[in-house]
Amino acid sequence: MQTITSADGTSIAYETDGDGPPLVLLHGGGTRRYWEPFVPRFSDDFTVVRPDRRGRGDSGDGDEYDIGREVEDARAVVDAVAGDPILFGHSFGGLQALEAARDAPVQAVIAYEPAYLVGDxxxxxxxxxxxxxxxxxxxxxxxxxxxxxxxxxxxxxxxxxxxxxxxxxxxxxxxxxxxxxxxxxxxEDHQLSETLDVDAPALLLTGSEGPSHLRESVRAVHDALPESRLLEFDGVGHLGPTEAPERIATELRRFLEETEAADPTIEGEQI
Structure with a gap:
């Protein structure tokens, strides 16, 4: 385990596995242990980096809390790795990844049902x-x-x-x-921007059995991104990365391999 210091002085703990280009996995609830079923599918080819969110696992916490501080934590992890990473976030981690990618140098950003609340x-x-x-x-x-x-x-x-x-x-x-x-x-207080100015290829993921409000959210995020691909996994719920890790890992690899040639207008594919 290693630690870095975020912008407000909070210690953020992270764990690394494997060797290769950096792949940063940002969890939603729980701790970095959420990603344990997913790590072996990438650690042969990537340096897989798993931080604990502030106030969870081995990370510290600050006196005040807001989403901006969590985004700063993700940016601190990006700055700590060697090279521009790929960010993959689940739920709140998906929001964290997308917001961090707005001004952090990343190769690509991937989000499974990012936790923006939209509409009614x-x-x-x-x-x-x-x-x-x-x-x-x-x-x-x-x-x-x-x-x-x-x-x-x-x-x-x-x-x-x-x-x-x-x-x-x-x-x-x-x-x-x-x-x-x-x-x-x-x-509940956070507003999704009309445009998410992410200057990197983006892959958005959802499951057909996910909660309706997050399935609505992921489509709103797709509309807000200048370039993004949206994939839906049939029969999979909100815990997709651990519920169907092999299916999701396969699509991530395909996206990363095809990013240069991918058509950013592809929408609503079901797999």
Whole structure:
């Protein structure tokens, strides 16, 4: 494990595997361990870099929180690696990757269901306040259940507790509930720019079973990017990079190999 110092002095921890051009993986919830099923598919050909987001894993935290600080953390990782990296982010990490790529030198940026809130959903979003009410009553696990139900399942799942019993990350995932609540509040206040001025090839990914608000979001991001390709994975949900790592790794490699010849206007392919 190594550490770097972000713009506000926060220590950001990261782990590297393999050898080759840098591939930075930015997680959403949890920690850098989220990417463990994905790393072996790239570590033979890339230096795979996995940071912990601030306040999670082995990273430090600051006195104040906003999305801009998390973007600065990603930029600090970009500056720390040798060469211009490829950024691949999942969920909040997808937003983090896209925002960092606006003024950081990157070879390409890839985002799976980046966590922008758009349209009517953003106007009525109240997940953070619902979570805060549970936290104030001492119900940390119930607060995290609200987050998981909304973010992973779009608020539409029968027998959430049964699903959680079969999910390996539970109940340890609830340790991050305060960070999840502050992130959700910041996302509710964050506005997607009409244009994301990213000067690098961009690949946007979604799953047919992902939450409807994030499937709407990824299409809004596609419209905001000057050059992007959008792919949808049939039968895959919001946890796509760990749910179907081989399928997603195959498409990432294809994108990286074809980037120079890719038609940036391709939209809505389903695979």
């Amino acid at each position: 959903y953003r106007k009525r979003a109240n997940l953070a306040s619902r979570m805060q009410a549970q936290l104030e009553n001492g119900n940390r696990r119930e607060a995290m259940k609200l987050h998981l139900e909304e973010v992973i399942h779009g608020g539409e799942i029968d027998e959430l507790d049964r699903w959680l019993e079969e999910w390996p990350a539970w109940p340890e995932y609830a340790e991050h509930v305060e960070n999840a609540a502050r992130m959700d509040r910041a996302l």
